[in-house]
Amino acid sequence: MASKVQVEKVATLTGHRDSVYTLVQAAEEHRFFSAAGDGMVVAWNMQAPDTGDLVARVNASVYALCYLPERHLLLIGQNREGVQVIDLESKQILKSVPLPKVPIFDMLYTSEEGKVFVSMGSGGVAVLDAETFELQTIIRKADKSARSLAYNKYSRELAVGYSDHKIRVFDAGSMELKYELTSHTNSVFTVAFSPDGKLLLSGGRDAHLRVWDVEQKYTERGYLIAHMYTINHITYSPDGAYFATCSMDKSIKLWDAQTFKLLKVIDKVRNASHGTSVNKLFWSAHQNQLVSCSDDRTISVWDINF
Template sequence: MASKVQVQKVATLTGHRDSVYSLSPSAEEQVVLSAAGDGMVVAWNLQDPENGELVARVTTSVYALCYVPDRKLLLIGQNQEGLQVIDLQSKQIRKSVPLPKTAVFDIAYAAALQKVFVALGSGAICVLDGENFELQTIIRKTDQSARCLAYNQASGELAVGYSDNTIRIFDAGTLQLKHELQSHTNSVFTVVYSPDGKLLLSGGRDAHLRVWEVEKDYHERGYLIAHMYTINHITYSPDGNYFATCSMDKSIKIWDASTFKLLKVIDKVRNASHGTSVNKLFWSAHQNQLVSCSDDRTISVWDINLG
């Protein structure tokens, strides 16, 4: 099948001195934020991508960033230390929130509930007040890592993927456990709700992309063997018609969100893509550009023409 999707690499962003683990939107559509094992958080302007601007620097590696849009704040997950709240305009630390001394794998902000959820390497989910970032409670259903989070505003649910191969669905308001999804055969590294909130997509170390129907009590619609190795991240396009996956197999794949057909493979041989594991994706509304980051310490910017 000849795909109409055209992909062109428009920039390679360098400057991080260690694996780049996280990408995040910011206050401006054309600016994307990155964080890495070097503790640096950098802002990149996609209109002039060559020179990054240092936003913050912490003393440990950073796996997770979360942008709080209504207040132009950035939450930085500082491994072993907790959460740093940064004012993006002044670049000042507003608050440091100490958390249990372990890795911070993901952060999700639920604007409707004014809550922040933090997934920890201890298996705990920390729930913070979204206004003052005070720790409210900690929920823990397993001692294996909580790796990824997704908040569904439509259903008021929080999906959490764990290293015990399970996805747990919580009521995001009451934190009551509603479902345990146990089809994955290895750690779950990424969960994402479709923009309409009707589907949950998940992936992880078993390389399977699984699709769950939210309104049917998370009945599993099916799965694809989407990559050769671990699926690290899944993200939807701004219009919701497509999604992209990235993997430890060094590739990025673009899929049709309604048919789940594979439309494009982006890799080193065909596209001069990353040489090692691709860790995170961010699909920007700025010119529909897809941003990827990798263990190779670089960030790539891709023009995606969907034909």
């Protein structure tokens, strides 16, 4: 099966001076943003990938970005400094939201709830009003970091992966805790709902990819030992037929979303992929291209043909 998937690296984007931690979709499907340990936030165009456009520079590493398409705003999670709201037209800071002086690991905006969720190194999840960016509350259900966020628009639930090895599922409106999922044996770095809202996938430091049935109160369907080391991120293809994982083991893997069969391994030996940990993925509807970023300071753009 694996031979049917054709992968070609079409661009290597350089310019960051430190590990690139995160990627997020912009307004058009061929544009995206990146952020890194150098504090630089850069906008890229996949149709002209040679040069990035510096959007902002902050004084700390940036692990998390969040884009609000309706207002063309970009939220920057500035470690130990809170959240900066950038107007992308003017590149001006509209607002700075002070938060506890801890790392910000993930941010998620949902128009359905009118909220921005921020997961933090204190174990807290901050809830901001998406209109005013006022802090509404901080929900703290763990002493260890809240690492990853996913929203299910069908069940209106927020899944949060924590460094205490648990996934907690909240009612996204009330932030009432509904479920605690306890199968992982180490930090949960990534959670992702399937596009139809029926499954939750999770991964992290134990290298296990776990599959949870949302409609059966998150009963675990099973797991795969998906990588040799930490799974850093899981993302679905735009059509929902596939998903990709990336890892500290330097590889990217492509999977069938129905059968969970491994379809392709993208790595340094076979594809001139990254030389160090692959931190985040962004799967664009633009020519079905997959974008990856790494501790090696580069961003790769992959053409994927199934």
